[in-house]
Amino acid sequence: MSIVFSGIQPSGTITLGNYIGAIKQFISLQNQHTCYFCIVNQHAITVPQDPDQLRRNSRKLAALYLAAGLDPEKVTLFIQSEVPAHAQLGWIMQTISYVGELERMTQFKDKSKSQGKSIPAGLLTYPPLMAADVLLYNTEIVPVGDDQAQHMEITRDLAHRFNQRFGTLFTIPKTQLPPTGSRVMSLQNPEKKMSKSDPNQNAYISLLDSPKQIEKKIKKSTTDSGNEIRYDPQNKKGISNLMALYASFTGETFDQIEQKYLEKGYGQFKLDVADVLIEGLKPLQDRYYQLIESSHLDQILSDGAEKANEVATKTLTKVEKAIGLSR
Numbered sequence: 001m002s003i004v005f006s007g008i009q010p011s012g013t014i015t016l017g018n019y020i021g022a023i024k025q026f027i028s029l030q031n032q033h034t035c036y037f038c039i040v041n042q043h044a045i046t047v048p049q050d051p052d053q054l055r056r057n058s059r060k061l062a063a064l065y066l067a068a069g070l071d072p073e074k075v076t077l078f079i080q081s082e083v084p085a086h087a088q089l090g091w092i093m094q095t096i097s098y099v100g101e102l103e104r105m106t107q108f109k110d111k112s113k114s115q116g117k118s119i120p121a122g123l124l125t126y127p128p129l130m131a132a133d134v135l136l137y138n139t140e141i142v143p144v145g146d147d148q149a150q151h152m153e154i155t156r157d158l159a160h161r162f163n164q165r166f167g168t169l170f171t172i173p174k175t176q177l178p179p180t181g182s183r184v185m186s187l188q189n190p191e192k193k194m195s196k197s198d199p200n201q202n203a204y205i206s207l208l209d210s211p212k213q214i215e216k217k218i219k220k221s222t223t224d225s226g227n228e229i230r231y232d233p234q235n236k237k238g239i240s241n242l243m244a245l246y247a248s249f250t251g252e253t254f255d256q257i258e259q260k261y262l263e264k265g266y267g268q269f270k271l272d273v274a275d276v277l278i279e280g281l282k283p284l285q286d287r288y289y290q291l292i293e294s295s296h297l298d299q300i301l302s303d304g305a306e307k308a309n310e311v312a313t314k315t316l317t318k319v320e321k322a323i324g325l326s327r
């Protein structure tokens, strides 16, 4: 039994990338481990957000977590800003971070490009807050997609640095990537990862897309000029990405998929990928629309915040004592 922590930003649509890279892992971990899953709204405000939309998106994400199969009896589900220790430890972790190492983060480089000249300082100091999220719970396993691996490396570095300076207090967490789909690619440009902030809506599938939208997006997805269904992420990026989606929803191996589609072309395969996704997402979508309206959701989040506060405050008190922020 290990301690597991992960988070997702409530910044708009939740995509198939989030689902396959992160949420599917959460579902399978919840049965064996002590799990904390967070709606990281303080991370979301590192870029401008509309307040009402942010509130709605946080609630929407909570409903999606549950609709996807997280059981509130088994996991602690909560909103980051309702546990003040995150921001408090985040500040402390900032004071032991170096500007140089933060500037080297790929996500900072990418996201700051789209912010013009006025780059919010929070985009730079994002990783120490993420480190705080993880370290508050003595986390051992952090299930994430591949794009968060670099943030997890800096989390581990900061934890080591703190332990060396102030005595061993933090557990050093391990990153866990999914076996397939650790980097789901854009449907329009398979060189880029699928991202909820992509301005082209055909580039991603939202977990709440209708069957028609899913079918249209898969049909329009970019593939190479060949016609052979073969897993080759170097030379056949588009079709390999669709195979990863198919594999992730059916549990079939790439070999099995190749055998099944030996005599068939891209057209048939795309239709089947769309069907598998539509069928796979239907139960999630049905549960989502029931949950989003229910007050039960608020109760789950309030209980989650209470449980998370208990654990997080204990760690924060130990940290403050270790560094001299106490009487």
Ligand code: TYM
Pocket: 005, 006, 007, 008, 009, 010, 017, 018, 019, 020, 021, 022, 040, 043, 129, 130, 133, 134, 142, 143, 144, 145, 146, 147, 148, 151, 181, 182, 183, 184, 185, 193, 194, 195
């Ligand atoms: P975020 O909100 O961008 O994404 C949430 C999770 O989804 C994964 N993911 C993907 N996986 C595969 N393919 C993709 N195309 C894809 N796009 C997103 C991400 O890797 C992530 O696991 N910084 C984090 C949120 C965070 C966090 C944490 C995560 C804050 N504190 C503590 C773990 C632990 C983020 O922006 O994820």
